[in-house]
Amino acid sequence: MIVPILVFHKIGPVPPDSHFPRNYVRAEQFDALLGSLRRAGYHGISFDQYLAHRRGTGTLPRKPILLTFDDGYQSNGDVAVPILEKHGYTATIFVVPGRLGASNEWDAEEFQEQLLSVEGIRDLQARGFHFASHTMTHVRLTTATPEVALRELRDSREALEALLGKPVRTICYPWAQHDATVQQLAREAGYECGVGIRRRLNRDDTNVMALHRIPVTYLDTVWRIRWDLFRLRFRH
Template sequence: MYHSVDRCPDDPYRITVTPERLDAHLARLRRRGLTGVSMAELLRARAEGRADGLVGLTFDDGYQDFVDNALPLLHRHGCTATLFVLPGRLDGDNAWDPLGPRKPLLGAEGIRAAHDSGMEVASHSLTHVDLTRADDEQLQHEIAGSRSALVQLIGAPVDGFCYPYGYVDARVRDAVRAAGYRYACAIDSGPLTGDFALPRVHIGQQDIGVRLWLKERLNKARGRTLPTAGSPSTGAPCGHVSRETATRARVSRETSAGAAADPRSTSNTTSDLRGTSNTAAAPPRTVKP
């Protein structure tokens, strides 16, 4: 899971990778005989038994730098990706992040450009709120409303959803399914893991060498929890991934990966999750109450 692709020294949430780092990640992916694809393509391939060698790439939030910096690199390496955007914040910025710089978001023209260039455009809700705290009316507005807005904007079906902050419970998952989506991405989705709570792994600027190798192992482990093609994929009938549990797990993983990484290593790598998503658990994000 990527977010922003830019040069940004002030990055308190560690959501930014430089174009050079993304280029190196994609190059390594291709050297290993792997191809980055959108989540829709990955799930179709999995259902048809041809997902070996494919890696799901996702970019959350829909920053302007996706079109400026990431898109040319994806094309150069023969990859596609899923771009999760916020149709309620067109031409806005990441106002939900209280710290760090304001990063401009794509407007309608940029989102259409990404779609027309072969990327999958999917929903990250309307405005990037914690859906587990939303009442029923707001939940419907953020989930179903964002899908309707994107269908109208790009003139094509919108199959994918991504939970803001990775926060999901059974109520939110069921609302996504009822809105007509075909899949949804989370982070560490626990007992809800399935096609409507797909686990991902965060890939950041510091992910090189041993640190990235450890995330590859984490990605493979999460992939083994997914249902196989043709089996039920709705996740557990009940359960909740709490903010506290998700945050503790992310802090533990980031700390472990950082401690184990070899600072002398200069090899640039990217996650390898064959047949599941190569995306990532974002570091803890401060949410206003």
């Protein structure tokens, strides 16, 4: 089974002096992309469904897709979620439990934007959205000591499990930085699945601790993404 994963950060207008404009996708662009995916027959799934498929204990719908959001901005709930609901898509939001309700202070150069609070996460969970870990404080796992990395991975999983009342099996590596050591630490910390960023689709033999995600930016047309979803079926 071929499973694409898309990654977004913020849905909304691109601020003219943003340092990381590629973290933005405009709302009308997002709306058009979801409409196109829906018409093409893509079914939104959760990582639990994906993992059940990889274990051989569950089946996936035809043309599955995982939609993901990094960092857990408040605007995901305000702007992205109503558009997702309009098109009948769920999504997984990777949050930083040590910074809930605060801002993206790990990007010291960038605008500070409000992150989802505990209440915001509970509200979206009740509406069918999924949450998983992006570490406790958005630490760079490849340069942290193994002790710090393991603590960031484990503490964030436990904090989120307490908040959500369910197992948290997926880790999104901050800045998409990971290597074999980080993947092993993530397994030790209790994760069954890890995601980075690479313009590839996932196959049943893709390293489950290093799944590929295609980034979507304000520069990408609907057709660019649709073309990638087609042409990458032939790339390994």
